[in-house]
Amino acid sequence: MALSRQQHLELYYWMQLNRKLEDLLTVMFRQNKVVGGVYSSLGQEATSVGTAYALEKRDWIAPMIRNLGAVLVKGYRPRDILMQYTAKSGSPTGGKDGTAHFGDLHEKRMVSPISMLGDLIPVMAGIGLGARYLGRNEVALTWIGDGGSSTGVFHEGLNFAAVQRAPLVLVLENNQWAYSTPNYLQARLTDFADRAKAYGIPGVIVDGNDVVAVYEITKQAVEQCRHGDGPVLIESKTFRRKGHAQHDPAAYVPKWMLKEWEAKDPIARYEKYLTAKKLWTEKEKNDILARIDRELKEGQAEAEASPLPPAERAAEGVYCDGCHEIRAEWKRSPKPVKPGKNTAQWFDGKTPALKPVAKSKVAAAVSSNPGRRKKK
Ligand SMILES: Cc1ncc(C[n+]2csc(CCOP(=O)(O)OP(=O)(O)O)c2C)c(N)n1
Numbered sequence: 001m002a003l004s005r006q007q008h009l010e011l012y013y014w015m016q017l018n019r020k021l022e023d024l025l026t027v028m029f030r031q032n033k034v035v036g037g038v039y040s041s042l043g044q045e046a047t048s049v050g051t052a053y054a055l056e057k058r059d060w061i062a063p064m065i066r067n068l069g070a071v072l073v074k075g076y077r078p079r080d081i082l083m084q085y086t087a088k089s090g091s092p093t094g095g096k097d098g099t100a101h102f103g104d105l106h107e108k109r110m111v112s113p114i115s116m117l118g119d120l121i122p123v124m125a126g127i128g129l130g131a132r133y134l135g136r137n138e139v140a141l142t143w144i145g146d147g148g149s150s151t152g153v154f155h156e157g158l159n160f161a162a163v164q165r166a167p168l169v170l171v172l173e174n175n176q177w178a179y180s181t182p183n184y185l186q187a188r189l190t191d192f193a194d195r196a197k198a199y200g201i202p203g204v205i206v207d208g209n210d211v212v213a214v215y216e217i218t219k220q221a222v223e224q225c226r227h228g229d230g231p232v233l234i235e236s237k238t239f240r241r242k243g244h245a246q247h248d249p250a251a252y253v254p255k256w257m258l259k260e261w262e263a264k265d266p267i268a269r270y271e272k273y274l275t276a277k278k279l280w281t282e283k284e285k286n287d288i289l290a291r292i293d294r295e296l297k298e299g300q301a302e303a304e305a306s307p308l309p310p311a312e313r314a315a316e317g318v319y320c321d322g323c324h325e326i327r328a329e330w331k332r333s334p335k336p337v338k339p340g341k342n343t344a345q346w347f348d349g350k351t352p353a354l355k356p357v358a359k360s361k362v363a364a365a366v367s368s369n370p371g372r373r374k375k376k
């Protein structure tokens with residue numbers, strides 16, 4: 001389970017790619033080249049990358065707006081993202097949809113985001129249960145915000161997943177804000193992980209700016225799901241360092257709070273870690289940065305030179321006219337795995353618990369009520 005030197009370098013590559021691609025998208029947005037919104041995950045890269053990195057190819061994700069890092073880890077290339085955000089004909093949606101709304105149910109196993117917050121939770125519980133019915137040991141993972149965890153469907157979805165023991169890892173990305181609403185106006189909880197108690201499932205806390213800790217706890221949760229003891233809720237404590245999207249300057253966020261979290265930047269922190277543990281050389285770092293620079297330049301050039309979709313395509317794919325081949329592949333008779341019989345085999349009368357993680361891995365430093373703290 002321990003990460004190799006190569007894997008440590010890969011985590012660095014994905015986090016930097018996540019950040020630099022968003023920087024580029026921001027510039028392109030301001031040049032009016034992007035069709036749709038750009039949502040920044042500045043400061044949250046360790047959560048997206050560390051969680052997705054803990055999955056295997058056979059597993060499923062459904063990203064939210066701040067999970068570009070996970071989308072990259074799951075196999076999309078910068079070129080795909082740049083084509084998609086500029087709505088070009090050769091993009092994952094063929095230019096039919098802009099920015100984050102794309103997925104791939106076949107190769108990459110990525111469910112397209114749903115804008116209605118929380119709705120991906122029952123969908124991903126269903127994906128996990130579907131895999132089990134088909135006799136496949138696959139795990140589904142999705143993310144939800146602190147704000148999104150107050151929706152009705154979060155509670156219905158998580159309860160359903162818990163009762164069915166769905167192989168679902170739900171990452172509650174607590175970035176302290178939901179648009180302009182601070183946490184203390186969102187829920188009367190110190191830790192959002194406590195929401196898990198209502199459903200009898202493990203709820204664990206991780207320092208969301210520590211990519212190795214995020215990876216390790218997610219790996220544990222994934223293994224637990226693979227053994228039939230899902231779902232697991234992981235609260236990742238982190239911070240949204242930009243506004244909700246490009247149009248929002250986030251003037252409502254206190255300056256001291258921003259400064260405090262800038263000092264905890266996950267990439268700068270990981271660089272220090274790699275150096276202290278002697279896991280890389282200066283040359284390896286420079287090679288990674290040069291590779292990212294090259295990939296972004298090539299992707300941008302291709303996206304900007306590519307055509308928009310032809311007008312005739314606007315009417316295509318609005319209603320399914322046989323264009324989809326999504327059917328259940330029954331590997332065995334559905335009869336013996338119908339709910340009831342199926343769920344009984346997972347039930348041993350005990351509520352599962354995650355093995356305790358080392359104290360150092362668990363975030364303790366994040367204040368529960370940031371909005372009420374005294375100015376420094
Ligand atoms: C059910 C629902 N209500 C409201 C919205 C509008 N909306 C989109 S994002 C957002 C804030 C979400 O905050 P949070 O869940 O904390 O995620 P973050 O933006 O911080 O990543 C809101 C209110 C929505 N998309 N869906």
Ligand SMILES: [Mg+2]
Pocket residue numbers: 145146147173174175176177178179240
């Ligand atoms: Mg939030």
